[in-house]
Amino acid sequence: MAQSDSSSAPSAPLAASAGTSIDDPATPEAYLAYLRHLRRLSEHTVIGYAQDLQELQKFAAAQSGSPSLAQLNFQHIRRLTSQLHGQGLNPRSIARKLSSWRGFYRWLAEMHGLDTNPVEGIRAPKKSKPLPKALSIDDAVRLVAQSSGETSAEPALRADRAMFELLYSSGLRISELVGLDLLPVRESGYESGGWVDLEQNEVHVTGKGNKQRIVPVGRHAMAALRDWLAVRGSLVKADPHPLFLSARGSRISARLVQLRLKAHALSLDIPANVHPHMLRHSFASHVLQSSGDLRAVQEMLGHSSVSATQVYTALDFQHLAKVYDQTHPRAKK
Structure with a gap:
């Protein structure tokens, strides 16, 4: 049946x-x-x-x-x-x-037996790309400057502070951050992709397409790095090269940095879903707001084309529009 x-x-x-x-x-x-x-x-x-x-x-x-x-x-x-x-x-x-x-x-x-399909070859309009999400300047500074209430003497917390400061200070990608070595190394079968020059206050990184660039490191980030380096030696085990180490002494993973950053933001009651790339967006947006120099931001981010950097001008305009709405006497409804 x-x-x-x-x-x-x-x-x-x-x-x-x-x-x-x-x-x-x-x-x-x-x-x-x-x-x-x-x-x-x-x-x-x-x-x-x-x-x-x-x-x-x-x-x-x-x-x-x-x-x-x-x-x-x-x-x-x-x-x-x-x-x-x-x-x-x-x-x-x-x-x-x-x-x-x-x-x-x-x-x-x-x-x-319809001869032709009238829809073939017709495409929908391109999807508008959402603007990158950036923190406010106050939230960004609070995120990288404050501890979670635990003792900052713990090696892991010192590493967190140094990593978060460096992400925001220099606009690094998470892959660039975790790939940093303590010193530049070139030996058989291995060559450093990046490192921090403590004397020149700058970070050398290898980004997308093996494109190398040098980015300044701010005073607060340098202080956090030196604070981390004072205890880093106690965690070094088999691999002496990585700048940032996990509790097991191995090179820290991107996923672990993501989890630590998110937990830190939650502990500070920062409402945004904070991730490492948001600090890169915040770096670009805040530098552009202060300087207006699109080319300089392009070079520091490592963008091959300025068009990739121009998206941050929209964030800058949003900031200016917000300031206008809040301050101009004729803007108030």
Whole structure:
């Protein structure tokens, strides 16, 4: 009995499609039946496809001559896509609708011999990249300057303070930070990717694409580094090269730094979801706010193109707009 049920289930969409023509208003219903019974998509998903097809039908009905769905062409679909974008629909939703329509027209080609798919070659507008999240200057300083209430004499806490200060002071990537060595090393089979020059107050790093750069290190970060170096020797074991060590004496991992930084931020009641790259964003944003020198920030971040750095000008404008709203007498509502 169960076998006859399963064998008869696929016949519904086939019968529906067989009884409809390419221009028949019932054709979308036949396609939805195909999705339900042959593709076995969830009802929630099929409802989404139905809504997308209804929107396409409504658009077709409003066009000159009221073309059927099969008569819509590339220009029609492109016009509808532009309309949706102009109405403020986000690119992700537009891409989903295009995917729904593209599938429908592929089915029409297979079942009814449609010559061309009017959705092929049409892409949704590019998704706008979210602005990088940066801490306020007060929160950034509080994060790197304050301890969590425990004794700062503990080696791990000294290491944390030095790492957090260095991330914010020089805008390092987390991979660059954990890759730092105590001194520059070049020996058989190993060469340092980065190190801190304590005499020149600068850090040498190798970033993306093996691009090397030298970045200044601030006074507070240098003090935190020297404080860490005073106890680092007690943790050194097999590998003498890494600047920052775990409790086991091995090179500290990026994941451990992430966890320590997040826990430290929570202990200080800093509301943001703080991660190492946020300190890099904060470094770039705060230096740009103070100096306005985009090229200098580009070099310190190690960006190969200034366009990658220009995103921080939007953060700078947000800061200026906030200051304006708070201080200008004619800005207050």
